[in-house]
Amino acid sequence: MKLEKSLQWIDDRTGLVKQIEAIAAHPAAPGVKWKYVFGSAVLTAFIMQVVTGIGLLTTYVPSAGGAFESLRYITDKAPLGAFLRGMHFWGASMMVVLITAHVLRVFLMGSFKFPRELNWTSGVLLLATTLAMAFCGQIVRWDQNAVFGIVAAAKMAAHVPLIGPWLARFIIGGDVVGTYTLSRIFDLHVFVLPILLASLIGLHVHLVLRNGVSEPPVPGRGVDPATYRSDYRDMLRKEGVPFWPTVVLRDFTFAIGVVIVVLLLAWLIGPAKLDNPPDPSLINAHPRPDWYFWWLFALLALLPHSLENYFMVLTPLVIGLVLFSVPLVSNRGERHPARRPLAVAAVVFILSAIVALTVAGWNEDWSPRIDAPPLSAKIIGASSGPVYEGAMVFNKMGCLFCHTIEGHGGTRGPELTWIADRLTRDQMTLRIMNGVYNMPVFGRILSTRQTENLLDFLSTRNKSGFAKGQQQ
Ligand code: HEC
DSSP states (O other), rough: HHHEEEHHHHHHHHHHHHHHHHHHHHHOOTTGGGOHHHHHHHHHHHHHHHHHHHHHHTOOOOTTTTTHHHHHHHHTTTTTTTHHHHHHHHHHHHHHHHHHHHHHHHHTTTTTTTHHHHHHHHHHHHHHHHHHHHHHHHHHTOOOHHHEEEEEEEHHHTTTTTTHHHHHHHHTTTSSSSSSHHHHHIIIOOOOOHHHHHHHHHHHHHHHHOOOOOOBBBBBOHHHHHHHHHHHHHHHHOEEIIIIIIIIHHHHHHHHHHHHHHHHHHHHHHSSOOOOOOTTTTTTOEEEEEEEGHHHHHHHHHHHHHHHHHHHHHHHHHHHHHHHHHHHHHOSSSSSGGGOOHHHHHHHHHHHHHHHHHHHHHHHHHSSTTOOOOOOOOHHTTHHHHHHHHHHHHHHHTTTHOOOOBBBSSSSSSOOTTTHSSSSSHHHHHHHOOOBBBBBOOOOOOOOOHHHHHHHHTOOOOOOTTTHHHHH
16 A cells, blocks of 8 residues: 555656556567567676776776776676676676677568568677677777787778778877777776667667557568558557566566576686786787677788778778668568578678687687797707897897798798798898888897898898708
């Protein structure tokens, strides 16, 4: 009795109680089964990210000098710190996975068609914002990977026509990656993007309530904008299932499952390993983004670099445009996947490409091989003297991680077995001191003597004159 009175009082002042009751009582499309749980699970994951994110904020220091140390403190010393970071990390992965599953479900079932075009558009924006959030999250970790990531993003932005250079400076916050970069990305990660995300979620949920959840598609029964709404209303009146408790309880059960999986992953596997603190002179770094970006990373790394420039801007742009245009291309007609072979083929093609690229990003033959065994005296062809010293520099400075000599070493850069046949000593000097594309700059790292020895060694790498090297 008391409760009822209080509710009445609240409803009289706010009108909220009646609104919530109306939402709970509204009928939902029948046949809305487990395929429909992903959307609300994304919301659950988002809420979890907000909560764990606030937890991390209590200790995280957003400055270039303090960020890495504060994360190290959270991970190693703070009570439950590693667990909290683990939850935030796996929660992000979970959100990306769920939102992808949701987009796929909506696309395959043609749920984006009339009258739900704007549901789709706001959903695409949510997907983009979520990925931006995930990316910024990797940057605020502020380790070697983070610096690599932000440089890659700036490089990508720099290829945008006209405003490219300006955009790159804007992302980095100046000319060099440092405190201004971190402040900027931190602002995006904890302030701008979450507010955008929350607003978009609000809009998206509003649209879902307004247009109703799409009924499962039936082959042969397409969407006709002229009759769809009245047919939908009739269908709800005759066969609708109550939103509460039927639909809500199913969503809730799945959401609990999602939370449990995140807790387990955080507990069993823990957070992303903190890489080395950022150090631009560290050329032995083994940079790699979090797993859900591997495909893009692999795509960019596998392309010949004459194409890379175009692909860098074009790939995200084309993907975005294609996604946006989906309801413009087709907002009526068949919804059932069996009647939309082209749509299904597109999904199969894109998913296979992403899986294949993700596997490539995981294997990554093309990235530095840091466990390459050092060159032996036999390969070097000397056991003392400048050539030998030069080969030791080659081993020590990580040249070997990217370059192969007689089958030893990595394949990130060109093979150098017969480099002296291809380049003169001066040309080699130029490449090594100034770097070339994807080849680090060694000018400030090597001493003059190291450089000379290195060149002595590389100059022996020719087919005809190899004996000369051995004689030295
Ligand atoms: C992070 C990987 C990486 C490391 C470490 C690295 N390189 Fe390279 N290097 C490359 C790449 C990639 C290229 C090809 C650049 C291009 O596309 O033109 C290259 C090119 C070169 C070339 C020119 C080869 C040619 O055929 O044009 C030379 C010489 C060279 N590197 C020597 C070295 C030496 C010496 C070291 C160690 C001091 C070293 N590199 C360390 C990646 C690396």
